[in-house]
Amino acid sequence: MAKVPKPNELVFDYNPPQKWWMDTKPEFRPGTWCYPGKAKNAEVLGLPNPREWSPLDEDWKLPSNWKEIIFEGMRDCLNKYRSLRVFMDICVRCGACSDKCHFYIGSGDPKNMPVLRGELLRSVYRKDFTLAGKIMGRIAGARELNEEVVKEWFYYFFQCTECRRCSVFCPYGIDTAEITIMGRELLNLLGVNIDWVLGPAANCYLNGNHLGIQPHAFKDMIEFFVEEIEAVNGIRIEPTFNRKGAEVLFITPSGDVFADPGTYTLMGYLMLFHEIGLDYTWSTYASEGGNFGLFTNHDTMKKLNAKMYAEAERLGVKYIIGGECGHMWRVIQQYMDTMNGPADFLEVPRSPITGTVFDNAKSTKMIHIVEFTADLIRNGKLKLDPSRNDHLRVTYHDSCNPARAMGFFDEPRYVIKNVCNNFWDMPPNCIREQTFCCGSGSGLNTDEFMEMRMRGGLPRANAVKHVHDKHGVNMLSCICAIDRAVLPPLMDYWVPDVDVTGVHELVGNAIVMEGETERTTDLRGNPLEGMEDMSDEDL
Amino acid sequence: MGIKFSLLSVIALMAAVFVGVKVAGLHYFFGVVVPYAALATFLVGFIYRVLLWARSPVPFNITTTSGQQQSLPWVKQNKLDNPSTTAGTIGRMALEVLFFRSLFRNTKYEYHEGPKLRYQWEKWLWIFGLLFHYSFLVIFLRHLRFFAEPVPGFVHSLEGLDGMLQVGLPGLYITNLIFIAAVTFLFLRRVVVPQVRYISLPSDYFPLFLLFFLGVTGIIMRYFSKVDVVKVKELALGIVTFNPVVPSGIGVLFYMHFFLLCVLLAYFPFSKLMHLGGVFLSPTRNMPNDPRMRRHVNPWNYPVKVHTYEEYEDDFREKMIEAGLPVEKESK
Incomplete structure (x- = not known):
């Protein structure tokens, strides 16, 4: 278990890194990620690729055809959810959502801005599902899906609480919870999940x-x-x-x-x-x-x-x-x-x-x-x-x-x-x-x-x-x-x-209940106001 | 990233027109072929994109509720920010589309030592966003005078209103100033605010440069180089009546202006500019918050394997009996 820094030890730095976000990788520092889903829990739920694995390992033991699985999964989600289709296409990156996220405010990590959380998925969508992305690549905001991207998804889709605060401020109603939900849907196809969710x-x-x-x-x-x-x-x-x-x-x-x-x-x-x-x-x-x-x-x-x-x-x-x-x-x-x-x-x-x-x-x-x-x-x-x-x-x-x-x-x-x-x-x-x-x-x-x-x-x-x-x-x-x-x-x-x-x-x-005795404490056993002495006597 | 790339792209586009028209004499190409191609791309592309969105169902009612729900009769509902009826939803959408309701909520976060967090008034993006979109709309409508004969009455009124400052000759349009100011603001904001700069893509700068030079070329033509509007109108009318003509003597600046518009149109369906159509289809905004009142149907709803009560009782029957819990069957 990670040692939790004291409040005065936390550093808040909102300056974006020198490197562009497609060129940075998450650092799996203790305290910033959750333990992976255990095989036995995945088996109970019938989820794919149950295994023991760790985010700290180089090899996440993904299925051999994992890229194909993600591609098919994404296509499936795009066909099932209009929300995903629309949200993938219409973000203008105005940044109104950026400082609305509690994880961005708390971490200063730009990938916790809802807009970039969306871009993590959007960049892959562009590469695989849009003409501009296929031809222009990075210039069109598209990037190749690789294992580093999956690791990044895991890190940031499990640093979103699906609280939807950003969605209130988005001029197009883009809902990052929906994006995180789809992200986790895709990750679960590979058996990438956390045990605090799977266990319960x-x-x-x-x-x-x-x-x-x-x-x-x-x-x-x-x-x-x-x-x-x-x-x-x-x-x-x-x-x-x-x-x-x-x-x-x-x-x-x-x-x-x-x-x-x-x-x-x-x-x-x-x-x-x-x-x-x-x-x-x-x-x-x-x-x-x-x-x-x-x-x-x-x-x-x-x-x-x-x-x-x-x-x-x-x-x-x-x-x-x-x-x-x-x-x-x-x-x-x-x-x-x-x-x-x-x-x-x-x-x-x-x-x-x-x-x-x-x-x-x-x-x-x-x-x-x-x-x-x-x-x-x-x-x-x-x-x-x-x-x-x-x-x-x-x-x-x-x-x-x-x-x-x-x-x-x-x-x-x-x-x-x-x-x-x-x-x-x-x-x-x-x-x-x-x-x-x-x-x-x-x-x-x-x-x-x-x-x-x-x-x-x-x-x-x-x-x-x-x-x-x-x-x-x-x-x-x-x-x-x-x-x-x-x-x-x-x-x-x-x-x-x-x-x-x-x-x-x-x-x-x-609540005053029919036939109750006079209360001297609240439900926690703490004395009621004016009853401090009474409860002492009881003791 | 991509500021230079976007700027250079737009400059290259204009240079291409310059060379094409001045050197190669491609007046017909830039005056007729490109506009038709661009318009076709825009229409087909726009409709295709909207149909693509519409083809995917909305499996769940995922309204984002931004006000008090309809509840007990004595609880006052916020009917526009959390509508439960179709009328209310239309109202919510109208506020969203016409007045950028959600963006109006915007605040700016500030960190102070302590830590102490503050959320400041921040309406600049909302103000300039509105100014940009409305001045663009007015300019677009004003341009109808080139595409219609006789010129519709409302276009004249709009011109009168827009030129009410009565400065200079030809009279200065307020929207021209606002448009350039707003585009400049939107660009500067992207460059100056580090976080916004960090999230920006070439596809964010490119349309801004495109719009900026579209405006600038138009302004130069109107106020300085004084393009021959009669000939321009002849060309424009030719296009909309499908009798394209290319009158001689229209300056290259016009072809640049016209070409930038064509690029904008052709680029539109493949870009974030599709937010124009998308905002109407956004499932968090365009549905009434009524899923507990009216069942929302998911067309692809399929059965999943569940752990039934019977299986559960089989697992725990003895313990349940011992604890005095009722059971369906005394034994398996």
């Missing part, structure tokens, strides 16, 4: 979730949180699993089951559903909201996502509620119904508590828990005591995918403002559709990539620091499980004293 995807395929939690353990873990909740307010919750005939299937990323602080968010879900008496079930088979297939290739994404509808149909539920997760919602919003729908066996979601019909999800039949909760609050169905979050001074990180693939901005803010008294937004260039990535999305949330994660997370952290210094913000809320896993180390690195929470943890703190 393989786990999810066999066990139902990225972390490989088996059914009995999944149930155990959730029951552990039931006890935790009972310790906080004396309420005993009885969640059900794989129950046929429930009205709602609830699916959330397994990260929330596994590790702090996501687990507190999960406690919030349990408390909310119990309090409103929702007839719902968990599933151990569809126990993953996230989808690392999105970071692998199209087929893997579809494979993993198929479980949601399949399980909803098997259990006979009416509709699905999804938990707080970022890329999960990209898949649900923009891919699921198309890939694995239509979900004719489900009904248009209707809140049994408020009667609200969610017409915005009338085809997909899956709603976001935050919109569900916002509707409950709006209709006065929850008894809330926001003062229980008074010890927190909160800001909100718009997670990339709900932001730029949905436009999910006001719902979470509405919920937060109803459960918290102290809320400040970060500056406008850093929130909503212009939100900065955590720096660890799209399967790059692995420890060996820590230096790049800290660099890429700098723009987000810097905006948090701004509200921390100005308003004393000490809690960063978000609606993404990867965020909840990666923002704590990012905050420790750049803005110590700021903690990370999911929105439903804040809801769980504030």
Whole structure:
């Protein structure tokens, strides 16, 4: 594992190198690349060319006809995706995207400018698929495909978190996430991928979730949180699993089951559903909201996502509620119904508590828990005591995918403002559709990539620091499980004293439950404001 | 890279015209053959490229949402930056195409010690981009006076508006100044900003030089060398009515100007200039954000191998029974 430099040891140099970009090669320095995909995981997923290999080796053990594979793969993608065709042809290199990428801001590496990330692929496209490129070569911005290019693709397509911030600023809507997705699709044809994506995807395929939690353990873990909740307010919750005939299937990323602080968010879900008496079930088979297939290739994404509808149909539920997760919602919003729908066996979601019909999800039949909760609050169905979050001074990180693939901005803010008294937004260039990535999305949330994660997370952290210094913000809320896993180390690195929470943890703190004992602590066991002495006595 | 190469290419093109017309007397070639060939290349090439794009399907609705979505009835939707209807999408596209909406968001990033990051106001690219495109459009429309008889009324109005400064004789057109200024800005920006220079290709400089000299030759003809516009119009009308004539006595400068236009047209379909057509087909902008409301159909959607619940239960049945989880079958 690479030693991570201290914040003051990081150098930021934005001067482009002397050599032109076609003549520079990436340096596989520890901390800037992720470990390669293991053969056993590739085999589980049926991916090509499973083998043990290392990016540090000269020989990447590519298939002997690898050039042909890339050429055919690229042709296939061009014929399947208009996005790719158009994006390959129309970039004018105006550079509006260049300083919008958190990895460029954090690294100064010009190939992390979205425009050059695109050129990495475009240059090969020109050589093989355009007349000008074939004849004029470099002058037309074309270059020969060779192993060095594949290595460069690996380096930079796994230094993009597919956050789509650049796409907001592009005058033609060129979406670098789409280019990275195609790049990874091609790389996977050669068996070039990273294990932090492949491992979770393989786990999810066999066990139902990225972390490989088996059914009995999944149930155990959730029951552990039931006890935790009972310790906080004396309420005993009885969640059900794989129950046929429930009205709602609830699916959330397994990260929330596994590790702090996501687990507190999960406690919030349990408390909310119990309090409103929702007839719902968990599933151990569809126990993953996230989808690392999105970071692998199209087929893997579809494979993993198929479980949601399949399980909803098997259990006979009416509709699905999804938990707080970022890329999960990209898949649900923009891919699921198309890939694995239509979900004719489900009904248009209707809140049994408020009667609200969610017409915005009338085809997909899956709603976001935050919109569900916002509707409950709006209709006065929850008894809330926001003062229980008074010890927190909160800001909100718009997670990339709900932001730029949905436009999910006001719902979470509405919920937060109803459960918290102290809320400040970060500056406008850093929130909503212009939100900065955590720096660890799209399967790059692995420890060996820590230096790049800290660099890429700098723009987000810097905006948090701004509200921390100005308003004393000490809690960063978000609606993404990867965020909840990666923002704590990012905050420790750049803005110590700021903690990370999911929105439903804040809801769980504030919700006044029927028959509960007086709370002295929040869900984390920290004393509530004015209760510092009480909890001491308890101890 | 490629500044010199691009500049020299454009100069070579003009030199070729000079030699061709002055020395070899190829008036018919440059006045008739090349324009027809260029126009044909442009039309066929443009249509071919657009059809090529259109032939690939849009398998998923991948709208980039740049504002609040349509959600619960009491949440105010941003209907132009995140439309959910066809009308809203047309509005979004109109803003994009006519006013460069996305580019308007542009900011400039600055690094300060600390580190402290700042995002500054940066609308120059947007301003000069707009100025360039609109002045070019006006100049293009003004030129219709050479290609139509009688000259359409709106061309006269446009000329009147464009020449309202009433400076010099023939009257100075504002768009001529703006056009040259904007092209110069776009070029200087590419050269001066190190990052933009680093990403620039010959195919970025070449059209700028082409446009610059196209403008310069036009300006010289209008204000200084005073080309014989009656003869130019005779040639232009001949081309559009398919009765090509080459009147004698048109200066070589005109042939240079005309040839640069022809090169621009012929080069267009093979270059980044196709963003003119591409912006309309960009899937992140031209679809309503409604995939949860209306199912988007992927024409090549094929089945993939999945790990079914039955297989999953077979893997874990005993553990599930022991944990009290319901199962479909008590044994395999």
